Amino acid sequence: MIVDTHTHMVSDAYLDLLRAEGGPKYTFRTLPGGGEVIDKDGVPFFTLLPPMWDFDRRIKDMDAAGVDLAVISLTSPNAIFADLDLSRRAARMMNDAFAEARTAYPDRLRWFAALPxxxxxxxVAELARAVDMGASGVIAVATVDGAPLTDPAYAPIWQAIDASGLPVFLHPSVPPGEAALGLGDYNLSPPVGFVFDTTLAISRMLYDGFFDRYANLRMILAHGGGTLPFLIGRLDVCHANIPACRAGTPRPPSEFLDRLYLDGVVFTGGALDLCIETVGADRMLFxxxxxxxxxDMAGRLALLDSRDVPHRQTARALFGL
Known part of the structure; x- marks a missing residue:
């Protein structure tokens, strides 16, 4: 069984909701060549493509690439808005849509729950509802409307996730400070901003004592973990030599690598080799x-299969398939 763990869908109703109530932070505009893109504070990050809401086409594309099962998730901005009611409605709407999609394609789809x-x-209440509906995991966006996921305000959510036993998919968005970083130039958010967002989030968790507090948590990091594979040695050295870096936990970051999985959304053999060296082949997922x-289903699968990576077995064990 080949399981795609990083793959997204939206619904027409979600896009309608975002159009009507997502502004001024999230806005839609038409591209010069046709089609639409969603901007966050003026920075483009989400190009709308028809397969994103066409489940029949998804299944055909999975068949063509030889993918057996997809664990679908709602990409950024997910259900994270300053307006609490909008967040609640968006999460409920998409969890209902994904549960219905699994019912329609029971042998081909699973889903990560979106939370407000x-x-x-x-x-916490939506997590319980999603578990009852058959969610296979939870998606967490790297920052919550600018706040880090390690903020004490989110401890009740993490406690509930930890108790549920569901894996967490850590996915980036446009990082805070996008204007100061100039991420609107050359549309730098997808190539650079996203991996920075993931890297900052997981580095904070590793220094914070986060994985000490949530002992059962298993986390999948998008895009090969951002730049974590490149930086893990530096994180350890800083933990050993900079008191502030070890204030949250006496354990160096590398001791928590057995809690992490990396997806294979990287684009060179060297990058994939570094991911495998960092977490081990048995912690890599397609x-x-x-x-x-x-x-790119076929391309990413071919790269992963060019190495001795038991991603099929790993996914089956992680998701209880």
């Missing part, structure tokens, strides 16, 4: 980033 993180009490414009 800006309303922790509602997020991911395609389909149907985004850089998503």
């Amino acid at each position: 993180w800006t309303d922790p009490e509602a997020a 991911g395609s980033d389909y149907p985004h414009n850089i998503g």
Whole structure:
């Protein structure tokens, strides 16, 4: 069984909701060549493509690439909005849609639950509802409307996730400070901003004592873990030599690598080799980033299968398939 763990879908109803109530932070505009893109504070990050809401086409594309099962998730901005009611409605809407999709394609689809993180009490309740509906995991966006996931306000959510036993998919968005970073230039958010967002989030967790507190948590990092494979040695050295880096936990970051999985959404053999060296071949998962414009089921699968990576067995064990 080949399982795609990094692949997204949306619904027409979700896009309608985002159009009507997502502004001024999230806005839609027409591209010069046709089609639409969603901007966050003026920075483009989400090009809308028809396969994103066409489940029949998804299944055909999976068949063509030889993918047996997809664990679908709602990409950024997910259900994370300053308006708490909007967050609650978006999460409920998409979890219902994904549960219905699994019912329609029971042998081909599973799903990560979206949570209204800006309303922790509602997020805990929505997690329980999603578990009852058959969610296979939870997606967490790297920052919650600018706040880090390690903020104490989100502890009740993490406690509930930890108790549920569901794996977490850590996915980036446009990082905070996008204007100061100039991420609007050359559309730098997808190639650079996203991996920075993931890297900052997981580095903070590794220094914070996060994985000490949530002892059962297993986390999948998008895009090969951002730049974590390149930086893990530096994180350890800084933990050993900079007191502030070890204030949250006495354990160096590398001791928590057995809690992490990396998807194979990288684009060179050298990058994949570094991922494998960092977490081990048995912690690598297949991911395609389909149907985004850089998503590629066949290409990412071919690269992963060019190495001795038991991603099929790993996915089956992680998701209880």
